[in-house]
Amino acid sequence: MSDANSNPPSSAALLSSKGEIKVWLTATGLNVGLFMVAGLLLLITWNGLSVFWPQPVSEFTLTSQKDGAPEKIAGIITKQQTRRSAATGQAIEEIQIFTGNRDAYGLAFRFLDQSSLASTTLPSDYIVAERSEYGKAIFTPVRLEFSATKSLPASDPTFLPELHRLVKEGNDRRAEITALEKHEIGAINARIDKLEIRLRKADPSPEVRAPLEQELATLRSEYTTLASQATTLRDRQKVEKLVYRLASGEERNQAVAEIIHFYQPNQLTLGGRFKIFLHHALAFLTEEPREANTEGGIFPAIFGTFVMTLLMAALVTPLGIIAAIYLHEYAKPGIMLQSIRVCVNNLAGVPSIVFGVFGLGFFVYGVGGYIDHGPTYPLPERWWFLASLGAVVTLVLALLLTLKYSPTQALQPKSKARSFTENTLWISTALLTLLTLAKCPYFHGFFADKLPSPTFGTGGILWASITLSLMTLPVVIVATEEALSAVPRGVREAALACGASKWQMIQRIALPGALPGVMTGIILAMARGAGEVAPLMITGVVKLAPSLPLDGIAPFIHAERKFMHLGFHIFDLGFQSPDSEAAKPMVFATTLLLIFLVVVLNLTAIQIRSHLRRKLQASAF
């Protein structure tokens, strides 16, 4: 730098100057980062998408014998690698195949040494079938059995259409069963629970109890009818059987209705493959998980993430904007403001698990417990009356003092003593109100009848969202403050010169001007919140939630419910699953989706920011 100043070089000289190597060094740093990010994205995209691509099924004939014939096994090649033999130290080529048929083989994956393979073929009649239990099956069909006497061999030309029809019927019936059991029976159960609680508390006179008991009886009989309907449907599911043969020659049978979807991978055209690919991807996005989350879709996790993120944004936006307006527009510069800024910035650096622990302790156990069963240590009545009286008195005094001061004079500084008294009064009002609420001896909780099982006193989507909104608050505050500083001073002064009060100026000029920046901040906060896992694990996320946080049963929004989340789903699949090999495809697919979500959010933020920049440049001259 310094020698460049003393002797201004021409542009050609600049190119060959000593600075060049430093430029290359910085570029290398950037490139390393870029390559790493691009590599990661590519890896995840490739692995995540290939999960849905239907791969061919090979039939391997092994050199080893079994029951006098060469052993055969069929499967999809998932990996090729070299292993070092433990005994000789020689390199051995091996492949990993996905054999499916967990019910027959015990495991869904198998390693084969290349040297043990006699031949490999791609027989065209193999079927890959997804089942509601035991994962995928890979087989050649033998016949359909409609009843003990009636059957249809696989060689018959109507066999495949018939199989398709039966699978579809089974799917429809399964949906019906789910609707019955989950929604209708669920709703009745909820009503029965409520009635039982009412009965428990109702006074013992027969006039009161009789109608309740009768209602209960009707509900119970309704329940029995529905339950028997469901049982009939379930039995119906087991009628048609598919007999199939594994590569080993073993014949097995399987209720057709338990097959969710099947295809013949070795007969597919490219278009057909693509169709299956789309079908898989769609099922992944819209279905519920099965078999400890390793099969099926991740819809509840997507939905949970979505609702949680929206709830968080709805909480953090007003809070962050209000805080930023105060800090940037009203707070007097000084030690106090400085230290608050430092605190806000440090808040952004606190490990997220700390927020989780705080959320668990304060929101879940503290606030949630309070909502459930009222204060644990209420004030004695006399003291409580005193405190509430104090709250009212300070409130009245504070109001009097504040309102006597005309807001239009707000530009004239108040006297120190006066503003001090005012602040003290407001703060004591707030504290006393809090005390009266938190220690009220007459409040015994909204959900006391459900105790000891907690309602709000346990992790739930509301607490998780609040915890995350606390965590992302600095992002919104900093972004809003920056956006407010970007509003030109000239425009602010013009607004004031037009006779606007300070608040009108903020509300009509500064805030609208800052809006794009504020939105960038909110979206960044959402991106951060959506990708967070640690604090959620202890404030309300579960691996399998029985129901969604929003549904058709009143009151529709169930803020106390536990929920599923994409980030936690990845952790759960990858590290908590009984068969991690089987869960791997799901891990990749889920990761891909989560990253996609975060990237989309960030891109939106960038888009908004550049739009803002263009707008500000337009206003400069």
Place this chain on the structure above:
Amino acid sequence: MPPLPAHLQTSARPFIEVDHFDFWYGPKQVLHDIHLAFPENHITALIGPSGCGKTTLLRNLNRMNDLVDGIRHRGDIRLDGTSLYDPKVEVISLRKRVGMVFQKYNPFPKSIYENVIFSLRVAGRSDRRQLDEVVEKSLRQAALWDEVKDKLHESAFGLSGGQQQRLCIARAIANRPQVLLMDEPCAALDPIATLKIEELMTQLKDEFTIVIVTHNMEQARRVADLTAFFYLGKLIEYDETLSLFTQPSQIQTEAYISGRFS
């Protein structure tokens, strides 16, 4: 009683009186014992070298300087007889009586229409017909109506610089203030736009008391009835424009207007 130039003492009413006014930014005194009056329905120009305190004086007339931290003043400024610093005076209603046009045009990021009626909006007026009338009248007075009447609801940023400055003038006069303060309103404009704004000022004079800061001697000569010359925070000379430019009584004034000034 602050002075008006001699021949106006009887014919014009002093509308703004600056009475032995001193002003400090923090420890730095910027205005020294300023003592003068601006007559009603006249244009008064403030001239002087850069940094002599013209803007500071102007911004004290509508108490825009209240926004700056650490300011202090001594003496008094009276508007139509009442002190600006009277505790009963509300800054907001004061600013409604004293409009201001800034050196750098600064329209709001809103439509042309909303720009003009901003002062009415913040005053809580929302009668559509009235607003429409105000928009047309103000834009006509600002000589902008014909150029923008078909795009009133488009962004103000689509206008040229001169148009934007005239829009700012329309905005400043929309709620009929009594005084119009203009801080180098033509500094960023080309000669044609400048001329338009000067014409505008002479027309507006019948209705408003105008105080304008300018670096352009020709402009002061063309539009101002009175001219005050400031130097280093002091009022050096205040007189009718013609006599100040033809027979300055102070050597500093003469040096400044003849361009022999460093």
